[in-house]
Amino acid sequence: MSTDYTASALAAGDSVRIVAVRSTNLVVQAQQRHDCSPTVTAALGRLLTGAALMGTFLKGRERITLQVWGDGPVRGLLANVVPGGRVRGYPLRPRADVPLNPRGKFDVAGLVGRGSLHVTRTFDSGLPYTSAVPLASGEIGDDLTHYFAHSEQIPTVVGVGVLAGPAGVIAAGGFLAHLLPGAREDTIALLEATVARLPHPSSMIKGGMSPEEIIARVGDNLAPRVTHVAPVQFACTCSRERVTRVLIGLGPAELRQLANAEQETEVTCDWCGQRYCFAPAEIAELLQASQERESM
Numbered sequence: 001m002s003t004d005y006t007a008s009a010l011a012a013g014d015s016v017r018i019v020a021v022r023s024t025n026l027v028v029q030a031q032q033r034h035d036c037s038p039t040v041t042a043a044l045g046r047l048l049t050g051a052a053l054m055g056t057f058l059k060g061r062e063r064i065t066l067q068v069w070g071d072g073p074v075r076g077l078l079a080n081v082v083p084g085g086r087v088r089g090y091p092l093r094p095r096a097d098v099p100l101n102p103r104g105k106f107d108v109a110g111l112v113g114r115g116s117l118h119v120t121r122t123f124d125s126g127l128p129y130t131s132a133v134p135l136a137s138g139e140i141g142d143d144l145t146h147y148f149a150h151s152e153q154i155p156t157v158v159g160v161g162v163l164a165g166p167a168g169v170i171a172a173g174g175f176l177a178h179l180l181p182g183a184r185e186d187t188i189a190l191l192e193a194t195v196a197r198l199p200h201p202s203s204m205i206k207g208g209m210s211p212e213e214i215i216a217r218v219g220d221n222l223a224p225r226v227t228h229v230a231p232v233q234f235a236c237t238c239s240r241e242r243v244t245r246v247l248i249g250l251g252p253a254e255l256r257q258l259a260n261a262e263q264e265t266e267v268t269c270d271w272c273g274q275r276y277c278f279a280p281a282e283i284a285e286l287l288q289a290s291q292e293r294e295s296m
Protein backbone atom coordinates (compact mmCIF):
# COMPACT_ATOMS: atom_id res chain seq x y z
CA MET A 1 0.00 0.00 0.00
CA SER A 2 1.32 3.44 -0.86
CA THR A 3 2.44 5.59 2.04
CA ASP A 4 0.28 8.36 3.40
CA TYR A 5 1.23 11.99 2.98
CA THR A 6 -0.09 15.51 2.65
CA ALA A 7 0.70 17.96 -0.12
CA SER A 8 0.23 21.69 0.40
CA ALA A 9 -0.11 24.27 -2.33
CA LEU A 10 -0.74 27.95 -2.96
CA ALA A 11 -3.01 28.96 -5.81
CA ALA A 12 -4.61 32.00 -7.45
CA GLY A 13 -1.55 34.20 -6.92
CA ASP A 14 -1.00 32.92 -3.38
CA SER A 15 -4.53 33.90 -2.30
CA VAL A 16 -5.80 30.32 -1.86
CA ARG A 17 -4.29 27.48 0.13
CA ILE A 18 -5.05 23.93 -0.98
CA VAL A 19 -4.04 20.83 0.98
CA ALA A 20 -4.70 17.21 0.02
CA VAL A 21 -3.97 13.94 1.79
CA ARG A 22 -3.84 10.25 1.20
CA SER A 23 -4.82 8.73 4.57
CA THR A 24 -5.56 5.08 3.75
CA ASN A 25 -2.99 3.59 6.16
CA LEU A 26 -3.97 6.04 8.89
CA VAL A 27 -7.58 4.82 8.71
CA VAL A 28 -6.53 1.14 8.49
CA GLN A 29 -4.47 1.64 11.65
CA ALA A 30 -7.37 3.30 13.48
CA GLN A 31 -9.76 0.55 12.42
CA GLN A 32 -7.41 -2.19 13.62
CA ARG A 33 -6.32 -0.52 16.86
CA HIS A 34 -9.90 0.17 18.00
CA ASP A 35 -11.64 -2.75 16.25
CA CYS A 36 -14.14 -0.32 14.70
CA SER A 37 -17.38 -1.32 12.99
CA PRO A 38 -17.58 -0.38 9.28
CA THR A 39 -19.60 2.81 9.86
CA VAL A 40 -17.42 3.89 12.80
CA THR A 41 -14.37 3.34 10.56
CA ALA A 42 -15.90 5.68 7.98
CA ALA A 43 -16.81 8.31 10.58
CA LEU A 44 -13.53 8.23 12.52
CA GLY A 45 -11.59 7.94 9.26
CA ARG A 46 -13.15 11.15 7.94
CA LEU A 47 -12.32 12.98 11.18
CA LEU A 48 -8.72 11.67 11.18
CA THR A 49 -8.39 12.73 7.55
CA GLY A 50 -9.65 16.22 8.49
CA ALA A 51 -7.14 16.32 11.35
CA ALA A 52 -4.32 15.32 9.00
CA LEU A 53 -5.28 18.19 6.66
CA MET A 54 -5.48 20.74 9.50
CA GLY A 55 -2.18 19.43 10.88
CA THR A 56 -0.38 21.01 7.92
CA PHE A 57 -1.10 24.45 9.49
CA LEU A 58 0.82 23.57 12.68
CA LYS A 59 4.33 24.36 13.76
CA GLY A 60 6.49 23.98 16.86
CA ARG A 61 4.56 22.57 19.79
CA GLU A 62 1.12 23.46 18.44
CA ARG A 63 -1.60 20.85 18.25
CA ILE A 64 -5.25 20.51 17.25
CA THR A 65 -7.88 18.30 18.84
CA LEU A 66 -11.22 17.69 17.12
CA GLN A 67 -14.13 16.35 19.16
CA VAL A 68 -17.49 15.36 17.72
CA TRP A 69 -20.21 14.82 20.31
CA GLY A 70 -23.61 13.57 19.20
CA ASP A 71 -26.76 11.79 20.31
CA GLY A 72 -26.24 8.96 17.78
CA PRO A 73 -25.00 5.44 18.64
CA VAL A 74 -21.26 6.28 18.50
CA ARG A 75 -21.70 9.15 21.03
CA GLY A 76 -18.34 10.71 20.29
CA LEU A 77 -15.29 10.77 18.02
CA LEU A 78 -11.94 12.34 18.86
CA ALA A 79 -8.90 13.12 16.76
CA ASN A 80 -5.66 14.87 17.57
CA VAL A 81 -2.78 16.04 15.39
CA VAL A 82 0.69 17.41 16.14
CA PRO A 83 3.32 18.72 13.70
CA GLY A 84 4.99 16.08 11.57
CA GLY A 85 1.68 14.60 10.45
CA ARG A 86 1.31 12.55 13.64
CA VAL A 87 -2.40 11.83 13.99
CA ARG A 88 -4.33 9.72 16.49
CA GLY A 89 -7.97 9.28 17.38
CA TYR A 90 -10.66 7.08 18.84
CA PRO A 91 -14.41 6.53 18.89
CA LEU A 92 -16.33 6.37 22.16
CA ARG A 93 -18.24 3.27 21.03
CA PRO A 94 -16.15 1.47 18.41
CA ARG A 95 -18.63 -1.34 17.76
CA ALA A 96 -21.70 0.91 17.29
CA ASP A 97 -23.19 0.53 13.84
CA VAL A 98 -26.17 1.61 11.74
CA PRO A 99 -27.55 0.32 8.41
CA LEU A 100 -26.43 1.87 5.11
CA ASN A 101 -28.34 5.02 4.14
CA PRO A 102 -30.88 5.04 1.27
CA ARG A 103 -28.06 5.87 -1.20
CA GLY A 104 -26.24 2.68 -0.16
CA LYS A 105 -23.49 4.62 1.66
CA PHE A 106 -22.25 4.48 5.25
CA ASP A 107 -24.75 6.46 7.30
CA VAL A 108 -22.18 8.53 9.19
CA ALA A 109 -24.79 11.21 9.96
CA GLY A 110 -27.05 8.57 11.51
CA LEU A 111 -24.16 7.15 13.53
CA VAL A 112 -23.15 10.57 14.88
CA GLY A 113 -26.62 12.09 15.32
CA ARG A 114 -27.21 15.72 16.30
CA GLY A 115 -24.57 17.43 18.34
CA SER A 116 -21.54 19.66 18.11
CA LEU A 117 -17.99 19.87 16.83
CA HIS A 118 -15.35 21.24 19.20
CA VAL A 119 -11.99 22.34 17.86
CA THR A 120 -9.20 22.98 20.34
CA ARG A 121 -6.07 24.66 19.05
CA THR A 122 -3.18 24.59 21.46
CA PHE A 123 -0.60 27.22 20.68
CA ASP A 124 3.15 27.10 21.10
CA SER A 125 2.75 28.79 24.50
CA GLY A 126 0.67 25.79 25.63
CA LEU A 127 -2.49 27.87 25.86
CA PRO A 128 -5.51 26.06 24.42
CA TYR A 129 -8.35 27.81 22.62
CA THR A 130 -11.58 25.90 21.99
CA SER A 131 -14.47 26.86 19.78
CA ALA A 132 -17.59 24.84 19.12
CA VAL A 133 -20.21 24.81 16.39
CA PRO A 134 -23.40 22.76 16.07
CA LEU A 135 -22.98 19.86 13.65
CA ALA A 136 -24.13 20.88 10.16
CA SER A 137 -25.04 17.34 9.09
CA GLY A 138 -22.92 14.92 11.11
CA GLU A 139 -21.20 13.82 7.89
CA ILE A 140 -17.91 15.31 9.22
CA GLY A 141 -16.76 17.01 5.99
CA ASP A 142 -19.73 19.42 6.08
CA ASP A 143 -19.15 19.95 9.76
CA LEU A 144 -15.53 20.95 9.25
CA THR A 145 -16.56 23.31 6.42
CA HIS A 146 -19.17 24.84 8.72
CA TYR A 147 -16.58 25.23 11.49
CA PHE A 148 -14.18 27.13 9.23
CA ALA A 149 -16.92 29.39 7.91
CA HIS A 150 -18.50 30.21 11.27
CA SER A 151 -15.77 29.91 13.89
CA GLU A 152 -12.72 31.01 11.94
CA GLN A 153 -14.63 33.07 9.35
CA ILE A 154 -12.51 31.55 6.62
CA PRO A 155 -14.45 30.49 3.52
CA THR A 156 -13.35 26.89 3.03
CA VAL A 157 -14.23 23.78 1.07
CA VAL A 158 -13.50 20.41 2.68
CA GLY A 159 -13.87 16.93 1.26
CA VAL A 160 -12.99 13.85 3.31
CA GLY A 161 -13.84 10.25 2.52
CA VAL A 162 -13.27 6.62 3.37
CA LEU A 163 -14.01 3.79 0.94
CA ALA A 164 -14.45 0.41 2.60
CA GLY A 165 -15.63 -3.04 1.62
CA PRO A 166 -16.35 -6.24 3.51
CA ALA A 167 -12.60 -6.87 3.89
CA GLY A 168 -11.90 -3.44 5.34
CA VAL A 169 -10.62 -0.03 4.28
CA ILE A 170 -9.84 0.30 0.56
CA ALA A 171 -8.92 3.96 0.28
CA ALA A 172 -9.14 7.17 2.28
CA GLY A 173 -8.23 10.75 1.61
CA GLY A 174 -9.36 14.31 1.40
CA PHE A 175 -8.71 17.90 0.53
CA LEU A 176 -9.18 21.31 2.03
CA ALA A 177 -9.04 24.64 0.24
CA HIS A 178 -9.44 28.01 1.86
CA LEU A 179 -9.10 31.66 1.05
CA LEU A 180 -6.17 33.68 2.33
CA PRO A 181 -6.19 37.46 2.77
CA GLY A 182 -6.44 39.19 -0.59
CA ALA A 183 -8.50 36.48 -2.27
CA ARG A 184 -11.16 37.60 -4.73
CA GLU A 185 -14.63 37.19 -3.31
CA ASP A 186 -15.84 35.00 -6.15
CA THR A 187 -12.99 32.52 -5.61
CA ILE A 188 -14.90 30.45 -3.06
CA ALA A 189 -17.85 30.07 -5.47
CA LEU A 190 -15.40 28.96 -8.14
CA LEU A 191 -13.85 26.39 -5.77
CA GLU A 192 -17.27 25.12 -4.71
CA ALA A 193 -18.31 24.67 -8.33
CA THR A 194 -15.07 22.82 -9.17
CA VAL A 195 -15.32 20.57 -6.12
CA ALA A 196 -18.98 19.74 -6.86
CA ARG A 197 -17.88 18.22 -10.18
CA LEU A 198 -15.10 16.10 -8.64
CA PRO A 199 -15.36 12.41 -7.80
CA HIS A 200 -15.49 11.58 -4.10
CA PRO A 201 -12.03 12.00 -2.50
CA SER A 202 -11.77 8.30 -1.59
CA SER A 203 -12.60 7.39 -5.23
CA MET A 204 -9.78 9.63 -6.44
CA ILE A 205 -7.37 7.89 -4.03
CA LYS A 206 -8.64 4.46 -5.06
CA GLY A 207 -8.13 5.45 -8.69
CA GLY A 208 -4.45 6.00 -7.90
CA MET A 209 -4.42 9.81 -7.75
CA SER A 210 -1.70 11.33 -5.59
CA PRO A 211 -2.36 14.28 -3.24
CA GLU A 212 -0.59 16.52 -5.79
CA GLU A 213 -2.99 15.34 -8.53
CA ILE A 214 -5.98 15.98 -6.26
CA ILE A 215 -4.67 19.52 -5.66
CA ALA A 216 -4.46 20.00 -9.43
CA ARG A 217 -8.14 19.00 -9.76
CA VAL A 218 -9.37 21.08 -6.79
CA GLY A 219 -7.35 24.08 -7.97
CA ASP A 220 -8.33 23.72 -11.62
CA ASN A 221 -8.15 27.23 -13.24
CA LEU A 222 -6.32 28.61 -10.17
CA ALA A 223 -2.78 27.54 -11.17
CA PRO A 224 -1.87 25.73 -7.93
CA ARG A 225 1.80 25.42 -7.03
CA VAL A 226 2.75 22.65 -4.58
CA THR A 227 4.98 24.13 -1.86
CA HIS A 228 5.67 21.04 0.24
CA VAL A 229 4.78 17.45 1.01
CA ALA A 230 4.95 15.72 4.39
CA PRO A 231 4.32 12.22 5.75
CA VAL A 232 1.21 11.32 7.74
CA GLN A 233 0.94 8.46 10.19
CA PHE A 234 -1.06 7.14 13.11
CA ALA A 235 1.11 8.00 16.10
CA CYS A 236 0.41 8.34 19.79
CA THR A 237 2.33 10.16 22.53
CA CYS A 238 1.68 7.49 25.17
CA SER A 239 4.54 5.47 26.67
CA ARG A 240 5.15 3.12 29.58
CA GLU A 241 6.85 6.01 31.38
CA ARG A 242 3.78 8.26 31.04
CA VAL A 243 1.45 5.50 32.20
CA THR A 244 3.75 4.93 35.19
CA ARG A 245 3.42 8.61 36.13
CA VAL A 246 -0.38 8.31 35.93
CA LEU A 247 -0.30 5.25 38.22
CA ILE A 248 1.86 7.06 40.78
CA GLY A 249 -0.61 9.94 40.61
CA LEU A 250 -3.34 7.62 41.90
CA GLY A 251 -1.81 7.92 45.37
CA PRO A 252 -0.50 5.40 47.94
CA ALA A 253 -3.85 3.94 49.01
CA GLU A 254 -4.85 3.00 45.48
CA LEU A 255 -1.35 1.74 44.63
CA ARG A 256 -1.30 -0.46 47.74
CA GLN A 257 -4.56 -2.05 46.61
CA LEU A 258 -3.15 -2.76 43.14
CA ALA A 259 0.10 -4.12 44.62
CA ASN A 260 -1.90 -6.56 46.74
CA ALA A 261 -4.14 -7.67 43.87
CA GLU A 262 -3.75 -11.13 42.35
CA GLN A 263 -3.89 -9.95 38.73
CA GLU A 264 -1.73 -7.60 36.77
CA THR A 265 -2.91 -4.04 36.46
CA GLU A 266 -3.72 -3.29 32.84
CA VAL A 267 -3.91 0.27 31.53
CA THR A 268 -5.16 0.89 27.98
CA CYS A 269 -4.47 4.15 26.14
CA ASP A 270 -7.79 5.56 24.88
CA TRP A 271 -6.12 7.25 21.93
CA CYS A 272 -4.29 4.32 20.38
CA GLY A 273 -5.52 1.19 22.16
CA GLN A 274 -2.01 0.26 23.38
CA ARG A 275 -2.12 -1.90 26.54
CA TYR A 276 0.40 -1.54 29.36
CA CYS A 277 0.57 -4.30 31.99
CA PHE A 278 2.08 -3.98 35.46
CA ALA A 279 2.65 -6.98 37.73
CA PRO A 280 1.73 -6.54 41.41
CA ALA A 281 5.46 -6.61 42.28
CA GLU A 282 6.12 -3.71 39.87
CA ILE A 283 3.32 -1.71 41.47
CA ALA A 284 4.82 -2.43 44.89
CA GLU A 285 8.13 -0.99 43.65
CA LEU A 286 6.37 2.12 42.33
CA LEU A 287 4.65 2.52 45.70
CA GLN A 288 7.93 2.20 47.55
CA ALA A 289 9.74 4.59 45.20
CA SER A 290 6.99 7.20 45.44
CA GLN A 291 6.96 7.01 49.24
CA GLU A 292 10.74 7.29 49.45
CA ARG A 293 10.58 10.36 47.25
CA GLU A 294 7.94 11.88 49.48
CA SER A 295 9.96 11.34 52.64
CA MET A 296 13.08 12.95 51.15
Ligand SMILES: [Zn+2]
Pocket residue numbers: 236237238239269270271272273274
Ligand atom coordinates in the same frame (compact mmCIF):
# COMPACT_ATOMS: atom_id res chain seq x y z
ZN1 LIG B 1 -1.54 5.82 23.07
